[in-house]
Amino acid sequence: MSTRKASLKDKETNNGTSRYVLERCASVNECFDISFKVMLLGDSAVGKTCVLVRFKDGAFLGGNFIATVGIDFRVRETPIWDTAGQERFRSVTHAYYRDAQALLLLYDITSKSSFDNIRAWLTEIHEYAQKDVVIMLLGNKSDMVAERVIKREEGEKLAKEYGVPFMETSAKTGVNVELAFLAVAKDLKHRAAKQPNEPKFQIHDYIESQKQKSGCCGGYM
Numbered sequence: 001m002s003t004r005k006a007s008l009k010d011k012e013t014n015n016g017t018s019r020y021v022l023e024r025c026a027s028v029n030e031c032f033d034i035s036f037k038v039m040l041l042g043d044s045a046v047g048k049t050c051v052l053v054r055f056k057d058g059a060f061l062g063g064n065f066i067a068t069v070g071i072d073f074r075v076r077e078t079p080i081w082d083t084a085g086q087e088r089f090r091s092v093t094h095a096y097y098r099d100a101q102a103l104l105l106l107y108d109i110t111s112k113s114s115f116d117n118i119r120a121w122l123t124e125i126h127e128y129a130q131k132d133v134v135i136m137l138l139g140n141k142s143d144m145v146a147e148r149v150i151k152r153e154e155g156e157k158l159a160k161e162y163g164v165p166f167m168e169t170s171a172k173t174g175v176n177v178e179l180a181f182l183a184v185a186k187d188l189k190h191r192a193a194k195q196p197n198e199p200k201f202q203i204h205d206y207i208e209s210q211k212q213k214s215g216c217c218g219g220y221m
């Protein structure tokens with residue numbers, strides 16, 4: 001994920017321009033001030049590819065489920081890495097997330113096992129990822145109200161226990177997908193540009209302020 005030289009505000013309000021600029025650059029570094037490696041992690045079928053496609057293309061990949069083999073790779077402002085959730089690809093994934101600056105860790109609100117495995121994912125992250133990596137926990141498929149088995153409060157409690165921000169998302173409706181990526185981008189950008197005496201960017205506060213702007217509950221959390 002990168003911030004354009006034009007400013008992040010510009011990116012938020014004018015995606016068309018961002019794409020136009022990227023097409024005219026020989027490389028990502030030529031067009032952007034900072035670039036970050038962001039990865040999506042979580043069990044197989046929690047919706048990592050769909051969340052990424054929703055963010056990148058604003059579309060939902062419904063229909064047949066095709067598991068990611070190893071690592072998939074897409075570009076919005078810059079490359080974002082989609083990993084395979086299946087156990088047999090874990091060693092490939094470890095190698096890649098060693099140098100990631102941000103990790104979006106997903107579970108499926110209709111799958112108890114995917115939620116229970118979050119602790120194991122966090123243990124792995126602490127073992128393999130960078131110490132200061134930005135982590136966000138996402139409870140995906142929030143549109144599947146009738147099939148829900150994990151309450152929002154359970155997700156919030158787990159996130160609080162590990163000190164990471166949390167949101168429920170839906171790749172199908174798009175709820176919170178943009179906000180999740182944007183909050184992570186803002187945090188990374190603040191870290192990169194932070195002066196020694198400047199207060200730390202509070203990702204929770206940013207998410208809350210965006211919720212307020214959207215008129216409470218109108219799409220966020």
Ligand SMILES: Nc1nc2c(ncn2[C@@H]2O[C@H](COP(=O)(O)OP(=O)(O)OP(=O)(O)O)[C@@H](O)[C@H]2O)c(=O)[nH]1
Binds near residue numbers: 086143
């Ligand atoms: N209703 C609903 N279905 C979703 C959502 N996100 C993903 N799905 C469905 O869940 C299935 C798995 O989605 P993927 O995005 O391929 O899952 P993944 O985590 O990338 O899976 P791996 O590549 O095996 O790691 C697909 O059938 C999707 O259509 C969502 O937000 N809502």
